[in-house]
Amino acid sequence: MKLIKDKVAKLSFVALLITMTAAMFYTPTASAHGEKSQAAFMRMRTIHWFDMNWSKEEVAINDTMSISGKFHVFAGWPETVDKPEVSFLNVGIPGPVFIRAGSWIGGQLVPRSVSLELGETYDFKVLLRARRPGEWHVHSMMNVEGGGPIIGPGKWVTITGSMSEFTNPITTLTGETIDLEHYALDNVYFWHAIWYAIGVAWMVFWARRPMFIPRHIAMASGKADTLISSSDKKVGVAFLLGTVLLLGGAMGATNDKFPITTPLQAGLMRGIKWIETPAATVSVKVEDASYRVPGRAMQMTLTITNNGDSAVRLGEFNTASVRFLDADVLEDETGYPDDLLAEEGLTVSDNSPLAPGETRTIEVTASDAAWEVYRLADLIYDPDSRFAGLLFFFDEEGNRQMTMVDAPLIPVFI
Amino acid sequence: MSASQSAVRSRAEAVAVSRTFDWMILFTLFFVVLGGYHIHYMLTGGDWDFWADWKDRRLWVTVAPIVSITFPAAVQACLWWRYRLPIGATLCVLGLLLGEWINRYLNFWGWTYFPVNFCFPSQLIPGAIMLDVILMLGGSMTLTAVVGGLSWGLVFYPGNWPVIAPLHVPVEYNGMMFTLADLQGYHYVRTGTPEYIRMVEKGTLRTFGKDVAPVSAFFSGFVCIIIYFLWHFFGKWFAKTDFISDEDL
Numbered sequence: 001m002k003l004i005k006d007k008v009a010k011l012s013f014v015a016l017l018i019t020m021t022a023a024m025f026y027t028p029t030a031s032a033h034g035e036k037s038q039a040a041f042m043r044m045r046t047i048h049w050f051d052m053n054w055s056k057e058e059v060a061i062n063d064t065m066s067i068s069g070k071f072h073v074f075a076g077w078p079e080t081v082d083k084p085e086v087s088f089l090n091v092g093i094p095g096p097v098f099i100r101a102g103s104w105i106g107g108q109l110v111p112r113s114v115s116l117e118l119g120e121t122y123d124f125k126v127l128l129r130a131r132r133p134g135e136w137h138v139h140s141m142m143n144v145e146g147g148g149p150i151i152g153p154g155k156w157v158t159i160t161g162s163m164s165e166f167t168n169p170i171t172t173l174t175g176e177t178i179d180l181e182h183y184a185l186d187n188v189y190f191w192h193a194i195w196y197a198i199g200v201a202w203m204v205f206w207a208r209r210p211m212f213i214p215r216h217i218a219m220a221s222g223k224a225d226t227l228i229s230s231s232d233k234k235v236g237v238a239f240l241l242g243t244v245l246l247l248g249g250a251m252g253a254t255n256d257k258f259p260i261t262t263p264l265q266a267g268l269m270r271g272i273k274w275i276e277t278p279a280a281t282v283s284v285k286v287e288d289a290s291y292r293v294p295g296r297a298m299q300m301t302l303t304i305t306n307n308g309d310s311a312v313r314l315g316e317f318n319t320a321s322v323r324f325l326d327a328d329v330l331e332d333e334t335g336y337p338d339d340l341l342a343e344e345g346l347t348v349s350d351n352s353p354l355a356p357g358e359t360r361t362i363e364v365t366a367s368d369a370a371w372e373v374y375r376l377a378d379l380i381y382d383p384d385s386r387f388a389g390l391l392f393f394f395d396e397e398g399n400r401q402m403t404m405v406d407a408p409l410i411p412v413f414i
Numbered sequence: 415m416s417a418s419q420s421a422v423r424s425r426a427e428a429v430a431v432s433r434t435f436d437w438m439i440l441f442t443l444f445f446v447v448l449g450g451y452h453i454h455y456m457l458t459g460g461d462w463d464f465w466a467d468w469k470d471r472r473l474w475v476t477v478a479p480i481v482s483i484t485f486p487a488a489v490q491a492c493l494w495w496r497y498r499l500p501i502g503a504t505l506c507v508l509g510l511l512l513g514e515w516i517n518r519y520l521n522f523w524g525w526t527y528f529p530v531n532f533c534f535p536s537q538l539i540p541g542a543i544m545l546d547v548i549l550m551l552g553g554s555m556t557l558t559a560v561v562g563g564l565s566w567g568l569v570f571y572p573g574n575w576p577v578i579a580p581l582h583v584p585v586e587y588n589g590m591m592f593t594l595a596d597l598q599g600y601h602y603v604r605t606g607t608p609e610y611i612r613m614v615e616k617g618t619l620r621t622f623g624k625d626v627a628p629v630s631a632f633f634s635g636f637v638c639i640i641i642y643f644l645w646h647f648f649g650k651w652f653a654k655t656d657f658i659s660d661e662d663l
Contacts, residue, residue: 088608095526099601102588109588111600113610132527143608163527170597173584180598184580185531191577192511195539199508202543206501210429211436215497227498228550236500236547243543247572254576261582263624264470265596266614 035092035139035151040379041078042150043320045388045406047142048072049152050318053334054138059130061161064101067091067140068125070275071152074388075119076406082146084116086268091126092139092151097159098128099168106273113145113268120274121402130159131166153321155337174260191250198246202239277402281308282354282393286407287361289387291380293413297367298387300405304360311353312393312401317346317366319389320376324366326351329394342368353396380411443489448509451485452517455510459536461607463514464522466532466581467599469574470614471627476634478536479567480641485510486545486566487642490558491649500550502649507542511535531581532598540573541566555646563642567635571627 052069059065077083089103089110103110103126116122126140136159140152168180218227287301306312315330316323323336324345332341349363371377379387388406422428455463458481462474490502514535522533548562549555581595592600599609 086610088610090605090608091603092605093603095605096528096602098603100603101601109590111587111590111592111596111609113608141605143610145608145610149605149608168601170585170587170594172594173586173591176583178594180594180601181529183531183594184577185529187580188531188534188577192515192534192537195537195573196508196511199504199539199542202504202546203501203508206499207436207440210432211499212439212497213432213435215499219496219498224498228500228553233551236550239543240547240551243540243569247540247569250576251572254579258579258583260584261579262584262591262593263582264467264614265590265592266609266612266616268610 035154036373036375038149038151039382040320040376041382041384041386042081042148044376044379045074045076045078045386046081046144046147047084047150047152048074048318048388048390049140049321050390050402051334052140052153052321052336054155054157056157057155057335058158058160061130061133061159061163061165062167064127064129065098065157066125066127067138068123069140070121070123071140071142072121072390072402072404073116073118074406075404076386076388077118078384080383081148082144083118084142084144084147086113086145087116088113088143089124089126090141090143090149091128092141092149092154093128093136095132097130097132097134097136098138099131100126101129102127106275108269108272110269110272112266114272115268115270116272117274121277122272122274130161132163133159133161135159153337153340155335194246198239198243205235280401280403282306282312282401282403284391284403284405286405288410289407290410290412291371291377291387293377293380293411295367296369296371296377297365298371298409300364300366300407302362302364302405304354304362306354306356306358308395308401309356310395310397310399311355312395313351313353314346314348314362314364314391315394315400316392317364317389318392319366319387320374322368322370322374322376324368330392339373340370342366342370345370379409385409385411444505444509447485447489447506448513451506451510452513454485455482455514461611462613463536464533465599465604465607466534466578466595467593468612468614469536469578469595471571472615472617472630473613474536475571475627475630476637479541479570479631479634480637482510482536482538483541483545483563483566483638483641484645486542487559487645488649488652490545490549491555491646492653494549495650496653500546502549503542503545504539507538510538528602529598532595532602534577536570537573537577538570540569544569555643559639559642559646563639564632564635566642567633567638568631570634571631 049069049071054067056065073084089105091100105114105122105124136157137154138157139154142150144150166181169177170180171177215227283305285303287303289300291298313329314326316325322340324342325332326346326348327344345366345368347365354360385408387409391403391405393401422431459478462468462478468474486503486506489506493499493502518530518533518535522528523530544565545558545562549558552558582593585592585594585597587597
């Protein structure tokens with residue numbers, strides 16, 4: 001019996017070791033960015049991204065692709081987040097798997113931080129050049145000082161090829177063409193190696209003789225003065241002078257080699273152009289709104305007035321980059337990411353064309369698993385229980401109008 | 415062998431054991447300092463040391479020496495006042511740079527693929543050698559703090575200029591002027607490090623034209639003097655044996 005017990009114990013131990021070892025080899029790539037963990041109100045009530053387009057889903061190393069679209073800076077910006085007075089158009093990718101070849105807001109190159117106006121809509125474009133092969137989740141992103149990163153929708157993009165083929169040629173204002181990927185790398189290694197060798201030489205000079213115990217005994221017995229000899233001092237002076245001379249020589253040689261240098265460039269860009277849009281002719285009043293927790297659905301009672309000259313229908317509700325569509329009115333043909341698209345997620349109690357001058361109160365339900373998957377349902381735990389989003393109305397000719405909604409939200413738990 | 419008997423039987427054996435202790439202590443000290451100093455420098459110097467597009471002529475020159483003179487001052491205090499060894503600063507900086515290079519190469523490049531020419535560490539060895547030699551020649555904490563501390567701040571920029579100068583060559587890109595370092599920062603996407611976090615060319619030092627680096631270096635050197643005193647006392651305090659009771663000795 002004991003023999004069996006011992007064998008079982010041994011085998012169990014071996015099995016445990018194998019399991020632990022196998023677990024160590026299982027290291028899946030973390031390809032996304034925790035975008036679902038960002039507070040729901042941050043995604044619903046700050047920057048609204050729409051008309052998004054990823055120009056390619058597969059791109060070879062060194063080739064380019066772009067993310068473009070529009071973003072609306074929500075006028076009811078939450079009090080708990082700093083206003084976007086200093087913001088930076090970024091992309092959410094796992095490190096430099098692409099290089100950012102260019103980024104524009106309103107046609108203006110924005111390599112630096114920009115100041116955005118609340119309530120305005122901007123168009124943007126980010127040009128990316130593929131650098132590292134793999135399948136990557138590529139998001140638009142706006143960093144806001146005092147607010148953090150506000151992530152936009154993400155789409156999977158595959159980069160093919162080998163990273164060793166990547167080059168980043170740049171022509172400087174001094175007329176030299178360099179590959180920024182490897183530029184001056186030898187110089188970095190050279191100077192660090194030189195100085196490290198000098199440091200090691202100083203250490204070796206002292207470490208080749210008795211160090212701690214004999215010197216401590218000498219110190220304790222009052223013979224400290226004998227521990228530094230005159231030849232030690234001469235060597236020290238040689239190191240000191242050598243260091244000063246090398247510093248001076250290196251500075252001089254560097255200035256000769258690079259006579260034209262400029263300081264790092266920085267600054268805030270103001271006056272970024274927004275899109276001039278005609279005033280919406282459809283007005284929307286939110287009578288009430290609730291989020292039904294068990295049903296994963298948001299219900300709104302809206303009173304809509306059409307002040308325009310053509311009949312309109314509600315086609316889309318967009319919040320936190322999740323698009324709820326009424327399939328009878330709008331079908332997505334842009335290749336928008338499936339997980340963020342509820343193609344039949346918008347139900348309207350009466351979505352017949354709203355005639356010019358007509359006012360109607362309707363029940364609108366936006367339901368989809370995305371409420372849970374994207375953790376938007378967590379907005380009931382936010383410090384300011386409100387929701388916001390974009391409503392898109394369409395007339396018979398396909399013309400679109402955008403209206404913002406922003407109202408308190410009551411959770412329904414039962 | 416009783417507890418009162420010596421563990422060695424000859425002078426030669428005693429010397430061999432002493433040398434073994436030397437290497438063991440030096441090895442341990444090197445890696446303990448590497449760990450502590452590395453964490454300290456990452457927390458206080460951080461991005462200024464990580465990225466080429468943070469290494470400006472004002473704040474990097476000012477901040478990096480001030481936060482990096484700490485451990486060298488403390489370890490110097492221990493090794494000098496206990497052993498008369500003028501290697502404290504160099505030991506610290508060699509440890510720090512080894513740790514930094516392991517981090518930059520394996521993590522920044524090997525893990526996240528930032529080019530090494532964008533994320534190399536700052537050079538501190540010239541200042542460390544000067545600090546050690548000044549302590550050895552003068553034998554005075556005050557002299558080392560004043561002359562060595564000032565030198566530590568002053569030689570930081572010249573020690574790094576040969577490495578960063580190529581990255582300060584200007585380039586025109588889509589109608590704007592960048593340095594190559596700026597362009598690296600723009601090209602190699604850092605999701606969590608937006609442009610506005612950079613503390614570049616900020617401050618009110620505007621009356622010296624383009625020659626602000628020497629002024630920043632002098633200011634840094636003056637603060638280094640104070641920080642040297644402070645951390646030298648820390649080192650002296652930590653190197654005391656008051657914590658061990660006489661019975662243990």
